[in-house]
Every structure is written in structure tokens, then in C-alpha cells.
Amino acid sequence: MGVYRSRNVLAGPLTADRLGAVELPRTSLGRRGYRTDDVDALLHRLVYELGERTRLLDDALGENDRIKRALRAWQAEVREAAGVGRCPAAIPDSRPSPDGRPAGER
Secondary structure, three states, X not given: OOOOOOOOOOOOOOOHHHHHOOOOOOOOOOOOOOOHHHHHHHHHHHHHHHHHHHHHHHXXXXXXXXXXXXXXXXXXXXXXXXXXXXXXXXXXXXOOOOOOOOHHHO
16 A cells, blocks of 8 residues: 655655645635635644644653763762772672672672
């Protein structure tokens, strides 16, 4: 099954601004078609919905970056407190050994 392609299709990513700039050709008098007010109302709703989704995605990506930076900062603090360099494998294991001795007495 093929994908519908139109001469007037928007090339590139669809954004609220680009969708808002779309002008559909008008039908000549006496021809069937959609009512202009209905098409305009649908386009306005699509512009709003796409803009809202884009805003929510941007917020989620920003929060994701903030959490990643906080995690990296926390990991650096833990490494510094343990007196270790960048290698996470060098962080001392605080769990007791299988024979029950504390971590420092292995």
C-alpha cells in the first residue's frame, strides 16, 4: 500500500506554525467541497493541539536533562566522598563479606 503524496504537502517536520500557515485552495462556485469555516476551525484546533504536544515534549526533555545532571552531580559527590577517581568500579563495597566480616576487614 502506497503513501498518499500531494503536490501541496508540507515538506519537513510539521510544526504548529507551519500548519497554521497552510491555505487550502478554494473550490469554484457550484462545486462541492468543505465549508471554509469548518476547515479553518479544524486547522486552528490542530495548531493548538500540535503546539501543546510540542510544549509538553519540550518540558519532558528539559526535566529529563535536569534529572541526568542531578544524577551525575550526585555520583561525582559519592566518588569524591569515597576518595575515588572517575572509575565507578573502584568505589568500595560496603556490603559485608559472605563470612560476615565488615567490609573493611576483608
